[in-house]
Amino acid sequence: MAGPSPRAIRVALAQYPIGCFASAGAWRDKLARWVGEAAAGGAQLLVFPEYGQAELASLLPPDVRGDLKGHLEPLQALVPEALALHADLAARHKLHLLMGSLPVRAPGQPGRFVNRAHLFGPDGGHAAQDKLMMTRFEAEQWGIAPGDGLSVFDTALGRIGVAICYDAEFPLIPRRLAEAGARLILVPSCTDAAHGYHRVRVACQARALESQCLVVQAPTVGAADWSPAVDVNVGAAGAFGPPDRGFPADGVLALGTMDAPGWVFADLDLAAVDRVRLDGAVLNHRDWDRQGQAAEAAPRALTTIVKAV
Numbered sequence: 331m332a333g334p335s336p337r338a339i340r341v342a343l344a345q346y347p348i349g350c351f352a353s354a355g356a357w358r359d360k361l362a363r364w365v366g367e368a369a370a371g372g373a374q375l376l377v378f379p380e381y382g383q384a385e386l387a388s389l390l391p392p393d394v395r396g397d398l399k400g401h402l403e404p405l406q407a408l409v410p411e412a413l414a415l416h417a418d419l420a421a422r423h424k425l426h427l428l429m430g431s432l433p434v435r436a437p438g439q440p441g442r443f444v445n446r447a448h449l450f451g452p453d454g455g456h457a458a459q460d461k462l463m464m465t466r467f468e469a470e471q472w473g474i475a476p477g478d479g480l481s482v483f484d485t486a487l488g489r490i491g492v493a494i495c496y497d498a499e500f501p502l503i504p505r506r507l508a509e510a511g512a513r514l515i516l517v518p519s520c521t522d523a524a525h526g527y528h529r530v531r532v533a534c535q536a537r538a539l540e541s542q543c544l545v546v547q548a549p550t551v552g553a554a555d556w557s558p559a560v561d562v563n564v565g566a567a568g569a570f571g572p573p574d575r576g577f578p579a580d581g582v583l584a585l586g587t588m589d590a591p592g593w594v595f596a597d598l599d600l601a602a603v604d605r606v607r608l609d610g611a612v613l614n615h616r617d618w619d620r621q622g623q624a625a626e627a628a629p630r631a632l633t634t635i636v637k638a639v
Contacts, residue, residue: 338599339487342373343546343567343584346430347591348381348554350388357389358415368593369423375487377548380445380461380495380520382430383412384560398558399473402443406435413448413456420450426485428516428548431461431494433474444477447492447518449485457483461494462503472559482510488600495519498547499533501540505618508541513603517547519565527565535581538570542607542615544583544598545570551589564589569596574610576602 344364351357368376386408387395395401409432420427431447445461445468460477461468468474480503483490491507491514498504498517507515517534521527527549534545549565566586573581576599584596607615 337601338597339374340372341375341377341546341569341596341598342368342371343548343569343586343594343596344368344376344378344382344430345549345551345565345567345586345589345591345594346379346382347552348550348557348560348563349385350554350556351385354389354411357386361415362419364593365419365423365425365427369425371593371595373425373593373595375426375428375490377428377516377518377546378430379548379550379565380431380447380518381560382518382520382550383432384430384557385554386412386432387559388556392556395556396558398471402433402473403435403441405433409434416448416450417454417456420452420456421454424452426451426487426490428492428518429456430550431518433472436475436477442475443473445474445494446477447494449483449490449492449516451485457481459492459494461497463496463500465496480506482507482512488513491515493517493537495521495530498530498537498545501537504537504545505541508543508615512543513600514544514546514598517545519547519549520560520563521549521565522562524564530565531568534568535570538581539572540614540618542572542574542610542613543603544600546596546598551591566590567594569594569598571602572606572610572614574606574612576606 416429427450429448433443434446436442448456450456489511491512519530538545546569550563566588568585569583571577586594
């Protein structure tokens, strides 16, 4: 997947409705249609959302798919076909594709499932990133466990990082990706209320500011009443950069219509990241490490102020 980095790339961000299918063929047709539409729009990189492929569970018997924890093990039998289909679609259309994540059995750990997103290249090869920080619902009710490790992917589009939903709300995770050379961070998300959506969106914009990089969000949308895991989905796709020279004043490069299924396209200038890091009005990326010195001095200053009052 490695290669030279271009100046700009077109990204397609899915506002993706969770489907319910009568057959595997119907599921395959949906994915082929979505990827075909994004390719026709000139996209070089497609981003599907967190738990976008949880819809595979609709192919299980109703009594199984309706069991929040009980469907996880049967779901594993469908994972190889999902990987094969996405590899074929990426190769067929000669593009990069972040597959919607889904619960996957942790290797060698029976009964332990992680939330895994797979990034495919135009050659059909792929690598994966697991979610590291689990929400209360995942940890306390669903039984999804945190993964291990953080990766940056060398691709023909440049270095790309993935921070799955809640991971983006913690500054150090995307920061490690940026420090490892990622100028573009993908944030697939799945939120069941506007509060959750805005938490992730605000986090994306903050991460773009802090590391002077590009961050894109792709959410699930709509209702999936058949699923106890992803029954309600709220959000809008967006692409964000630092609010600085070479970017919009608010840092918003593209923003979808709330809860409307479809693709949101964004043209991302990766070279603009290098320019703003070198000569921005501020240099957040460079100055990250200096905040420690400032924080060490802050308690002493606070003590002085309190005494003066």
